[in-house]
Amino acid sequence: MTKKRIVVKIGSNVLTRDNGKLDITRMSALVDQTAWLYAHDYEVILVSSGAMASGRGEVKVARRLDSVSQRQLYSALGQAKLINHYYDLFREYHLPVGQVLTMKENFNSRRAYLNQRSCMSVMLDNGVIPIVNENDTVSVTELMFTDNDELSGLIASMMGAESLIILSNIDGIYDGLPSDPDSKIIRQVEPGSDLSEFIQTGRSGFGRGGMVTKYNIARKVAEEGIRVIIANGKRDNILIDLVTHAAETPHTEFIPVTANVSGIKKWLAHSGGFAKGRITINARALEALSGKGAVSLLPVGVIAVEGDFEEGDLVDIYSESQEKIAVGRAAYNSVTASQLMGQHGQKPLVHYDYLYME
Numbered sequence: 001m002t003k004k005r006i007v008v009k010i011g012s013n014v015l016t017r018d019n020g021k022l023d024i025t026r027m028s029a030l031v032d033q034t035a036w037l038y039a040h041d042y043e044v045i046l047v048s049s050g051a052m053a054s055g056r057g058e059v060k061v062a063r064r065l066d067s068v069s070q071r072q073l074y075s076a077l078g079q080a081k082l083i084n085h086y087y088d089l090f091r092e093y094h095l096p097v098g099q100v101l102t103m104k105e106n107f108n109s110r111r112a113y114l115n116q117r118s119c120m121s122v123m124l125d126n127g128v129i130p131i132v133n134e135n136d137t138v139s140v141t142e143l144m145f146t147d148n149d150e151l152s153g154l155i156a157s158m159m160g161a162e163s164l165i166i167l168s169n170i171d172g173i174y175d176g177l178p179s180d181p182d183s184k185i186i187r188q189v190e191p192g193s194d195l196s197e198f199i200q201t202g203r204s205g206f207g208r209g210g211m212v213t214k215y216n217i218a219r220k221v222a223e224e225g226i227r228v229i230i231a232n233g234k235r236d237n238i239l240i241d242l243v244t245h246a247a248e249t250p251h252t253e254f255i256p257v258t259a260n261v262s263g264i265k266k267w268l269a270h271s272g273g274f275a276k277g278r279i280t281i282n283a284r285a286l287e288a289l290s291g292k293g294a295v296s297l298l299p300v301g302v303i304a305v306e307g308d309f310e311e312g313d314l315v316d317i318y319s320e321s322q323e324k325i326a327v328g329r330a331a332y333n334s335v336t337a338s339q340l341m342g343q344h345g346q347k348p349l350v351h352y353d354y355l356y357m358e
Contacts, residue, residue, distance in 0.1 A: 167233030277307030
């Protein structure tokens with residue numbers, strides 16, 4: 001029987017107690033549920049926060065540290081402790097685990113992207129559960145993921161997951177304030193729906209992100225054909241309940257689109273932040289790209305080229321009104337692109353196969 005592949009993101013607010021320390025009891029319960037899923041023909045990739053909570057309190061610092069130094073110190077201490085907890089807990093079920101630490105820049109290059117996919121694929125093929133986290137020890141602020149929600153979306157897309165389950169300390173997206181007893185959970189989000197009016201902009205607890213990040217990631221991943229669920233990781237048996245009787249289990253589900261999306265376009269969908277250049281196009285080119293057909297970006301439609309990029313680098317594509325409309329892989333370097341700008345009869349600057357419309 002073919003296993004169903006799911007990515008489960010466990011947020012800081014799920015694994016952290018009110019005092020900021022790691023909640024081993026909750027962690028153990030989630031491991032129990034993951035083992036149950038594994039025994040019922042699910043392949044599970046865990047994207048787990050908790051390194052900071054694991055490392056906090058392990059040492060007394062000699063002086064006050066800034067936020068980056070704190071993150072580096074506590075995550076360096078905590079990551080070893082966190083993976084050891086997972087190792088011991090999964091060992092009770094005779095399930096091996098492997099640690100994957102990554103950074104945002106590892107998704108920049110197509111080669112690095114494929115290397116990561118190959119690593120996790122061979123782990124899954126051999127019955128090893130990947131436990132993924134950002135490598136906070138070497139990441140700096142401008143190169144960090146928004147939080148592990150963004151990372152989990154990248155992993156789900158990269159690994160061709162059937163579902164992404166984002167566990168937080170809230171039951172889902174509400175149609176009002178979660179604290180308002182009259183507010184209800186929005187159970188399903190159809191493709192193309194806009195829930196931005198319902199999203200709370202703040203964040204809570206110990207995580208870096210908030211519901212805005214979760215919503216944006218969920219919508220993008222669902223557009224790639226992957227079902228996304230936002231649910232409360234502090235509920236007992238939440239993972240099992242979502243699989244066995246989802247209708248009675250509080251959560252918000254993003255319905256995936258049914259069209260097939262190529263692996264390259266999935267990579268491009270999450271790669272806008274890695275662009276090395278900026279291309280501005282005229283209204284005619286915008287109309288062509290926005291149509292239903294498979295259209296490449298030709299130099300004749302380009303009116304501005306900015307940045308220093310090489311052939312194969314990613315570029316953001318903007319309209320004349322300065323609205324970002326797409327990201328793509330450049331077929332020319334920036335010098336050649338500038339020279340060919342506005343010319344007829346040239347090969348595409350960005351081929352349709354390497355173009356993702358926002």
